[in-house]
Amino acid sequence: MTPADTFGTDDRIARKPMLVTLMVASSISPLAINIFIPSMATIADALGTDGPTVGLGLSLYLVAVAVLQIVAGPLSDRFGRRPVIIGGMVLFLAGTALCLFAETIGWFLAGRIIQAASATGIALSRAIVRDVYSRQRSAAMIGYVTMGLAVAPMIGPAIGGFMDTLLGWRSVFWLLMALGIVTLAFVIVDLNETNPNLGAPFTRQLSGYGKLLSEPSFWIYAGAGSFITASFFGFLGGATFVSVELLGLSPAEYGIWFILCPLGYAIGNFVTGRISERVGIKRMMVMGSSLTLVSTLIVLVPILFGYLSALTLFGPMILLGIGNGMTLPSATAGGVSVRTEAAGAAAGLLGSSQIGLGAVASSIAAAFAVGPHAATSLALVMLVPAGIALVFSLVAPRVSEE
Template identity: 45%
Template sequence: MSDRLASSAARRPPFLILVTVSAIGPLALNIFMPSMPGLQATFGVPYGTVQLTLTLYLIGLAVCQLFYGPLSDRYGRRPLLLAGLALFVIASIASALATTIETLIAARLVQALGGASGIVLSRAIVRDLYQGEKAASVLGYITMAWVLAPMIAPAIGGYLDQLWGFRSSFVLLALIGALTLAVAWFTLHETNINRRTDGRLWQSAHYGRIFASGQFRGYATSLAFASAVFFTFLAFAPFLTVNIMGRSAMEYALWFIPVSVGYMIGNYCSGRYSERIGNDQMVLIGNSLTFAGATLCLVLALMGFLTPAAIFLPMLLCALGNGLTIPNGTVRAISIDPRLFGTAAGLLGFLQMGVSAVISQGVGSAQDHHFMIGYWVLAICAGLSALAHLAMLAKARR
């Protein structure tokens, strides 16, 4: 089906609502990061326990994407997205009211279950409407736009934390989620015109068919470790900046802005040049930049440069690389079966978030005693991402 036929077969949702629903999950993740070091004193727990507010959030994002995809292939994107947004609002309110770390961790998990709907279903919606490099281009523009929210989220979160404490961030998230739900109800139309009609709701055979593809496994492995680079950074950067370097949560938030700018530039380049250069070449360039940034970060740390600039400026390169790698790799990974775009997007998201959750929790738990571990894991994940993509391309040529 051509781009024209695909786009005319369904009413295109407004670009802004696609941006907003896909930003809900990353916004909730990043606005909370400056508050994490302070939770050690607030609840009197080790940093490894505080890290669970991030890890279980990622696990929630990972697991429920396995279900959002198939459900949306069967019942459509719209009802699943609206239900996810409603769950997100409820969980944000519960997080704001939490009085123990256990309650907060549980509420964050439920918040992730709702926020994941926008992440996986926005990908599927784009793939419903566009094909090939054009889909990567559109996805790149969407990602470039919604990355503005995570870019300013740590600064907002740090400011709110200093004024009213960590609960104020969740109040803001509840308000944003409620407004997004209201707008989506009236403007987001169904785009899945090739819904599955087979008898079973959730079939492991569909995941098996997708995972059996060497193309999917290669891209998924590369994307999983590329995502792990970013989430490893989220696991150790607040701890290093606040606990080791003695800087404020607000200073961490301000240093985070260049990293987000790098990611936004990468996604802009994906939107601008993917059709011209091609998906695989963009992934190669992105992997090279990510590995260069992670290696530079490690080398500077080994030389004794333990400053915010020595962490965040090399991470700008990593973020730029991820902005090239993730949109292009995503489109290639989920283009296995036109009837299973949602299922493939869900499985890909599960692998990305699952790997990131395991690695980031390991870093968060170990850095109390070995604060350099994050640097090493950063470089290793960047190298594995590049190697996975190169191996997949070499196998395809043979």
Template identity: 45%
Template sequence: MSVRSLDRTTPPHILTLVMAAATAAVAMNVFLPSLPGMAEYFEADYGIVQLAVSLYLVATAILQLGIGPASDRFGRRPVMLASFAIFIASTFAATYAPTIEIFLVCRVLQAFAAAGMVLSRAIVRDTVGTDEAASRIGYITMGMTVAPMIGPLIGGFLDELYGWQATFHLMLAFGVLAFAVVWLDLGETNHSRSASMSSQLRNYPELFRSRRFWGYAATAAFTSGAFFAFLGGGPFVATVQLNLSPSQYGMYFVLITFGYMLGNFISGRFSRVVGIHPMMLAGNLVSAVGMALSIGLFAAGLYHPLALFGPTFFVGIGNGVTLPNATAGIVSVRPHLAGTASGLGGALQIGGGAVLSVVAGALLAPGSGPYPLLFVMFFSSIAGVLATLYVIHVARKMESL
């Protein structure tokens, strides 16, 4: 079926999927430079305020378990629109939260923005095959990184000029715009809906029995885990140990997101030619080398922001190369369960990232130096390499049968 812009009778334009997927990413990182200031505003420990990242990740992981099957049952369009409406309402409420507890509840509800990520992947798989899906997901992710790439930079300046609430005003505006675009352009692509939610949820064991699914999901979890650990611990290292201001943190953060965009471009350009397994392996190796470089620079006494942010550029590239291919593998193991697989795989990916984000934040202290964060990121990347090798092993065994 041909695609026509702003036509609800055809599949959505790729730019619509970019905006939908970007909403969750904007909500994730645009306010990161404000975390230390928010701790002062709410008179709470940094570890408590950092839960705004960790709880968002946990909620995103859990919600994906329902969003995917719901879209297989009711359709991609209604589920995405309902989820975005909840995101808009909770973002408005978070802006005026009087206590840290209420604010964190609002952050949990903001995780409904995950529908944009989950369903954009399922929509792609509804319309194309595995290798083409990896390419398109790569291009979608590359496009969606533009907003979060400049988000922390803009968020840092907004925080210094108007306070942390201004970053949530920006989230709110982005969410309203995304809702409008989805409403006008997202045509339904799920034309083989399941009979009921209960029957759809009963399909989980079919995915659980697939060793390839677990391999792809583990690869995605460990790969993104390095990035999420940085989200949890990076602001502390940058502001407390490297003495960066919020706006300076935002400027340096551009390096990792630019690397992520470049990695997704590479994925979109070469996945169809090279194949998803070599791309996954190469991406994880690049991430591991980047973190080894950062550890070496700090060990040599180079306590400079570029010793942290420069090597994370390679972590961004590695994530951008690996994740579209791992995601394409996740949703292609059982094509008739694309939505369910996308939700479950995304839940495992984000859940693993949330754990590593909490670990990184908990291990950091004023006297610890950056090493707890760097080693968490390094070992997460190495685990991604091992998970990819497992997938390759399983795939070769299946081919030999």
């Protein structure tokens, strides 16, 4: 049975959105995060500024995404998933236009912040899945939907660098504009409203956060998802220094080796989609977080024995990616099911906590992964959150299909 076939069963509403619609809606934001990174030096020259200032286009985007996901959830619980995603995509197009025609760094950064509105697709595609599927099946469907979150970062820098070389940095944003229009068309044509609790006052929806935060099970699911994400972001924060300064890899070689991690994530998502309904959310979380922890130990052990190579650093990342791809969809499915009347708020809070803790881990890794002990520091920054994620997974409640 294909993913599409699976997605079309277990009806709970009149018509579900196509799987591809949710995949596209959840992919545009992660693609926009890093597709411009190879062009940062070019943008700095064109706009008369320096690299760190252009780099704010990444950090400000991530901050905006974290904040937006907190707001998008309650908004979608009040006004509906469909209008909030459509509004986010319209804002994304407006922000992309600002970047396209920016002549100063200020306008460019403003455009990047507005572009972050596309993150509504990440949070709400998960809430939509929970709207239309039972708890156990939603883990499988979220696994399929979030494959785009792995594929987009994997191909984004390569596409961006290629287009910048051939057509200039603004061509990257023309591509984002075109993809944004396609995404908006998919959502308008295919996405019905799925929120079963539409119309409650906004203040009541905001109170959903208080209810969620008072639920120990929500903290468990959020903790597992956030710390498993932090392990991956820790690698992102320090691996560049280790690979370039200690291993002597070129940026191109780093990019090739890095593909192993998102490739593993896609595999983990696929495995989740295939077996999570039979295995169950808790066991998927335990297996995924265990695999992630093992991958960090495989990185650390050779370093402790004085051996470091590209293979020992990047090879285990395919296991880390698989572990993330198994844990995240399951933890998300559990988290948005704690209180189904506040699924949108839960999805937003989960996404925000994952990105927020990931950003912290990335900053810590960047700060400590320097000097002769950089590789050891990097491995420890990855290992600690992976271990914490396993603890959260082990104490997660067992749930039956609902």
